[in-house]
Amino acid sequence: MGKIIKIKTPVTTETIRELKAGDNVLISGVIYTGRDAAHKRLVDLIEAKEELPVDFDGQFIYYVGPTPVKPGDASGAAGPTTSYRMDPYTVPLLEEGIKGMIGKGLRSNEVIEAMKKNGAVYFGAVGGAAALIAKSIKKVEVVAYADLGAEAIHRFYVEDFPVIVIIDSEGNNLYEIEPPKYRAI
Amino acid sequence: MREVKAEQIKETIKDLFLKANFEIGSDVLEMLKERKEKEKSEIGQAVLSQIIENDIIASNEKIAMCQDTGYAVVFVELGQEVAIVDGDFNEAINQGVREAYDEGYLRKSVVEEPLFERKNTKDNTPAIVHLDIVPGDKIKIAVTPKGFGSENMSALKMLKPADGIQGVHDFVVETVEKAGPNPCPPIVVGVGIGGTVEKAALIAKKCLLRAVDVHNSDERYARLERAMLEDINKLGIGPAGLGGITTALSVNIEFAPTHIAGLPVVVNICCHAARHAEAII
Ligand code: SF4
Numbered sequence: 001m002g003k004i005i006k007i008k009t010p011v012t013t014e015t016i017r018e019l020k021a022g023d024n025v026l027i028s029g030v031i032y033t034g035r036d037a038a039h040k041r042l043v044d045l046i047e048a049k050e051e052l053p054v055d056f057d058g059q060f061i062y063y064v065g066p067t068p069v070k071p072g073d074a075s076g077a078a079g080p081t082t083s084y085r086m087d088p089y090t091v092p093l094l095e096e097g098i099k100g101m102i103g104k105g106l107r108s109n110e111v112i113e114a115m116k117k118n119g120a121v122y123f124g125a126v127g128g129a130a131a132l133i134a135k136s137i138k139k140v141e142v143v144a145y146a147d148l149g150a151e152a153i154h155r156f157y158v159e160d161f162p163v164i165v166i167i168d169s170e171g172n173n174l175y176e177i178e179p180p181k182y183r184a185i
Numbered sequence: 186m187r188e189v190k191a192e193q194i195k196e197t198i199k200d201l202f203l204k205a206n207f208e209i210g211s212d213v214l215e216m217l218k219e220r221k222e223k224e225k226s227e228i229g230q231a232v233l234s235q236i237i238e239n240d241i242i243a244s245n246e247k248i249a250m251c252q253d254t255g256y257a258v259v260f261v262e263l264g265q266e267v268a269i270v271d272g273d274f275n276e277a278i279n280q281g282v283r284e285a286y287d288e289g290y291l292r293k294s295v296v297e298e299p300l301f302e303r304k305n306t307k308d309n310t311p312a313i314v315h316l317d318i319v320p321g322d323k324i325k326i327a328v329t330p331k332g333f334g335s336e337n338m339s340a341l342k343m344l345k346p347a348d349g350i351q352g353v354h355d356f357v358v359e360t361v362e363k364a365g366p367n368p369c370p371p372i373v374v375g376v377g378i379g380g381t382v383e384k385a386a387l388i389a390k391k392c393l394l395r396a397v398d399v400h401n402s403d404e405r406y407a408r409l410e411r412a413m414l415e416d417i418n419k420l421g422i423g424p425a426g427l428g429g430i431t432t433a434l435s436v437n438i439e440f441a442p443t444h445i446a447g448l449p450v451v452v453n454i455c456c457h458a459a460r461h462a463e464a465i466i
Contacts (some may be wrong), residue, residue, distance in 0.1 A: 022228075037303075058188070067249045067292045076290060077249040082334045082367050105367035105426065126232050126425050127334060127369035128458045130252040132239035149305055150252075150292050162235075164228070164427070175366055178428025180228060183421030185358075 010058030011099050013119040021172040022102035024159040031060045033154040035081055038145055039089035046092045052175050057097035065150035075137035078105040079130030087111050095120045102163055116171050123163035136161040187322040189466055191272025197464050198281025201328040202257060203289045205462040206249045209240040212396040213459050220431040229429025236457055251458040254291035255330030257282045257312040264321035269381040277454040279310040306408050327394050327463035335368035335456040353378060353450050358416050366426020369456035373397055374436045377451040379443035389453035392437035394461045410436045
């Protein structure tokens with residue numbers, strides 16, 4: 001297995017360029033959430049050349065729609081959603097300075113090319129490990145689009161949030177590297 | 186006639202959705218452990234450990250094992266000697282869903298209309314209810330909160346009768362291959378064969394209510410389930426799609442009579458969060 005690397009957000013392009021597909025990364029600091037509906041609104045704002053509700057420069061976006069927070073807990077269950085639905089909106093966000101995306105599943109070539117160009121990585125969190133992942137989320141705030149409920153943009157304060165680098169900034173892709181080793185058909 | 190109060194149906198539905206979202210079935214948990222021992226990929230083993238740990242946390246702390254707490258799908262077998270009194274049957278089911286998703290801090294993931302506004306109904310209703318009238322004076326209720334990461338990877342194909350066993354086998358394996366990492370492997374694969382378009386889909390969904398360690402009672406179909414599972418686990422996709430020999434936990438087939446000219450097949454994929462619960466009133 002890859003190395004274990006600890007990083008803190010926001011990050012610089014240099015930090016990102018050092019991460020390699022297969023590295024296990026523990027993220028601390030702030031990460032922002034966003035899924036289908038929030039992405040659409042953000043990209044509409046970018047197209048209209050209006051200001052975004054969050055400064056994404058050097059930040060990570062996590063594709064998740066968490067469950068409501070139970071009283072006494074810091075966070076609801078919060079595992080990744082399938083990333084390809086965000087592909088049509090991702091390139092403009094990478095141009096805005098987003099340095100990392102956290103999700104699960106495949107990405108389009110267009111997204112991968114934009115990641116290489118802008119110096120960004122795609123992290124995978126384990127889909128369906130939502131209760132476990134929630135343990136590393138220390139505080140949750142809604143920062144924009146509260147009307148979207150679970151789909152609002154949240155700010156998560158995380159400590160050692162566990163992810164693995166799936167696609168690095170050179171375009172190396174763990175989904176293409178690992179499965180063929182076990183293919184026997 | 187035996188009388189059953191609508192209130193009791195509501196309570197049962199509520200309990201079942203809470204249970205299904207918090208507690209993974211022991212069949213799935215045992216299978217995950219067994220597969221972890223056999224998994225050859227180190228990353229794959231690490232992913233399976235995370236999933237097992239996750240499921241234990243969820244059930245101990247009564248929080249959702251996955252944040253996608255699903256579309257509420259309900260199967261009811263209503264004994265024809267039962268009269269439902271003091272309320273509306275459908276409303277009782279929806280109220281049960283509403284209360285479970287509210288009180289259990291479960292995510293509300295239903296939009297009231299699919300194309301134009303996609304406005305969230307905010308209480309995870311309406312449920313999808315499949316009703317069967319059966320002999321007897323009992324009500325059997327089975328629920329499955331269905332996540333859409335895996336639902337989206339499902340597929341339908343109207344095969345030709347001449348495509349036969351091999352045709353069905355290949356379609357199932359191809360569908361899983363195309364899904365790759367998206368449906369949160371290791372998955373449970375429901376396969377409905379026969380009937381009409383909607384019947385094949387319905388029995389494919391029913392497959393997902395079956396325990397992962399139980400095969401079809403028809404030995405021919407049980408053999409097919411094993412053969413498909415073996416080929417799926419040779420695809421290399423592995424846990425979370427990061428490589429390995431555990432892509433599926435089980436393949437469950439249900440079949441139905443069909444037309445002389447047809448061979449409908451539906452593959453309904455479910456993730457490792459293979460949630461289902463049932464009760465008899
Ligand atoms: S596919 Fe299943 S495990 Fe994965 S996010 Fe959806 S509900 Fe959860």
